[in-house]
Amino acid sequence: MPTLTRRGFVATAMAGLAVADAALATDGAVPNSAGTERPRHRAPAKACDSHFHIIDARFPPPDTPKPPGMTFDDYRLLQARLGTTRAVPVQPKNHGTDPTCLLDSLARFGGNGRGIAVLRPDVTDAELKRLDAGYMRGLRFSVWNPKDTVAPIATIEPLAKRIADLGWHVQVHMSGEQIRENAALLNRLPCPIVFDHMGRLDPAKGPDDAGFATIAGLVEKDRAWVKLAGAYLNTKVGPPGYPDATRTARAFVKLAPERLVWGSDWPHVTETHKPDDAVLFDLLSDWAGNEAVRDKILVDNPAKLYGFA
Known part of the structure; x- marks a missing residue:
């Protein structure tokens, strides 16, 4: 990845925004997102x-699919x-x-990005320091589907010990x-935990799912956070309101x-029929109940969790 000054990062980011605004002025379309309208509720500063995920065929590994x-x-x-x-x-x-694509994206966000990587337990201390300098702030373990897991459950604790400091x-x-089955593991990890996609609880049970109690226990100890994302992963009813999610x-x-x-959760890689991201964004206002809580979830909380200035 080429070395850029901080001024170069910002210039690149602003140029990207200019391109985005120009395209929106044309037709409002976004790849892998239905609809063209902006959300009804304006995003706060x-x-x-x-x-979300960035997938780019220019980056390794070369033998995995890279959809357009x-x-x-x-x-x-x-x-x-x-x-946003x-x-x-x-x-x-x-x-x-391989974090190359992720690091490239973080550099191009010009200080407004923080990344979540996937690594192996044998990652070197020098590499961790390099990633930290490149705005990486966490490691993801996507084990919901064992058939395509990259970093399995057995690697969570060893890596958690490596990144805690x-x-x-x-x-x-x-x-x-x-989550319920691995409650003991989660409770002994030496660093905070962020639960993806609202914990992927059984949609029929929702907060009555035993996994909710495990998450709640960690949250109440100030040990965990939850991502309100993937309404379509937490529903059997579906849009537009996703009532169970x-x-x-x-x-x-x-x-x-x-x-x-x-x-x-753009580009919604699990979905054959892509959702309307404006609808998903507006859902948060319904979930939050009022603007103050919504803005906390969009601004204050991520600033604290990810270390935005």
């Missing part, structure tokens, strides 16, 4: 999208449409444990059942609004 329309420039179009400024890209499985956190994508989201808001962040 410094609003953060805390969960999922690059940094494509994501800039979504930012312009939604009105800060961004937390999460390493996708398409890039394995850096102030990073562990981000887990587990089902509610997996809404029930779960509101339960987390009632539990601890100060421990929540929001994410678009």
